[in-house]
Amino acid sequence: MKKGFIFILITATLFMSTFLQAEEKGGFVPCLASCLIGPRVGLELNENKDIQQTEWIMLGGQLIAAAPVIGQIAATGTRAYNAYVMGGEKNGLEGALASFFLGSRVGNELDTRKIRTIEWLQLVPCICIYPAIAIPLQAYNGKTMTEIEVEEGLRK
Numbered sequence: 650m651k652k653g654f655i656f657i658l659i660t661a662t663l664f665m666s667t668f669l670q671a672e673e674k675g676g677f678v679p680c681l682a683s684c685l686i687g688p689r690v691g692l693e694l695n696e697n698k699d700i701q702q703t704e705w706i707m708l709g710g711q712l713i714a715a716a717p718v719i720g721q722i723a724a725t726g727t728r729a730y731n732a733y734v735m736g737g738e739k740n741g742l743e744g745a746l747a748s749f750f751l752g753s754r755v756g757n758e759l760d761t762r763k764i765r766t767i768e769w770l771q772l773v774p775c776i777c778i779y780p781a782i783a784i785p786l787q788a789y790n791g792k793t794m795t796e797i798e799v800e801e802g803l804r805k
Contacts, residue, residue: 674695675790675791675792679691679692679694679788680789682788684785688752688754688768689758689794690704691788692788692793694788701735703730703731703753704735706727706730707727707753710723710724710725710727711728728749729749731748731753732748732753733748735748736748736755736756736757739756739757739759739760740756740760743756747764750771750772751764751768751772760805762798763803763804765801765803
């Protein structure tokens, strides 16, 4: 019960702060968005791109995940729906799979940007802790996805 309350409190903070976000890049909100929603969300919040409706739905499914059985079904279902809408409709099966396993915006941008090495590392057991810390820190420090695209040569 305590973990669920803390998660709901953090999610409510994220939801409210996206409406109050300043013109300044970086900070707590992009960092939290990268942690809770997906690796590119915080980086793109720094470019003043909003969180998509399907990403909010997916986050809601993660809130329900604490409930036994039905919660896991809801969490997986909302994640699959988000993967289909964000990645599958635009980039087919590859986009849907990338959205489901790596983050919704990874699959959505698959036709214009390559997948970062650090995003691939999310799939490797034990090593996945590094991207879980490094990507939100990049968002916290004000990096944008466009800057990273140029630095890492991700443009297709």
